[in-house]
């Protein structure tokens with residue numbers, strides 16, 4: 622039985638990827654920062670909490686990373702753990718940059734020293750491209766112009782991964798994922814925040830939704846399908862390891878998105894209040910990508926319309942909130 626080690630296992634993607642790997646017959650070891658505060662809700666929602674072996678590890682501590690990798694000797698490590706919020710990274714730039722870079726470097730160094738045959742996946746982000754003016758759609762070749770501390774940290778982690786692959790021949794690669802959502806998305810991210818707030822308005826628990834700049838456009842997709850692509854990236858022959866953009870290929874404005882949620886739930890649009898104070902210091906205005914490379918090389922299939930995905934997330938979120 623192959624062993625997969627997943628950092629960030631308690632997050633949205635960690636839960637869906639764990640499910641995928643268990644279905645594929647892997648033993649899954651999930652790393653958590655603290656046994657005392659494990660967020661079990663996503664793994665439990667998917668009915669797999671008891672199937673994932675949890676291990677407490679501080680990824681900032683080289684010795685702890687060394688011990689856990691030596692102990693389990695996984696065939697693959699999926700590194701999903703990160704301070705993952707762009708907005709929070711403006712408030713906590715030092716913590717974000719430290720964690721999102723040093724945790725990656727610790728794992729890569731341990732793989733290099735202990736067992737260079739361990740495959741390594743790095744969860745990268747479309748945020749690394751920053752404000753792209755003309756080069757649409759974004760591909761793996763688009764230059765990085767990161768526009769937030771989060772994006773800087775993910776760009777550096779991306780290049781560290783490339784560097785360890787080129788310098789030491791590791792099977793190490795990054796999935797450059799555009800925004801992807803699900804009912805398991807944390808409530809501090811835009812789509813889930815809008816849906817949760819709309820459900821609260823419907824139930825008279827709040828009266829309005831306050832939002833920032835709704836002219837911003839993003840390329841949105843569905844997390845379980847994106848985890849399928851991540852899985853496929855790690856199944857290639859050794860000489861074909863590579864980085865891939867994973868996206869839907871289409872951007873939609875936050876205004877279209879919020880309006881769709883409110884219309885779907887029959888809530889008047891006047892309950893959406895735009896507040897200048899909520900605009901970000903350095904906003905990316907539009908971003909969409911091209912995953913032709915992943916579709917061709919990995920056989921990944923994705924053709925979902927995000928408005929349909931949105932309606933399914935709304936329905937599932939209502940179900941979850943009723944329980």
Ligand code: NAP
Nearest residue numbers: 629631632633634654701702703704705744745746800801
């Ligand atoms: P998420 O739901 O926010 O999960 C993040 C995970 O990282 C959680 O397990 C969290 O643990 C852990 N974590 C966060 N800060 C940590 C810290 N300082 N120390 C230890 N653990 C920490 O994120 P996600 O949506 O699943 O995303 C997974 C990865 O993909 C992240 O690296 C994210 O940056 C990247 N990504 C996501 C998207 C997207 O649209 N979702 C797009 C591109 C890239 P706790 O449960 O203990 O908080």
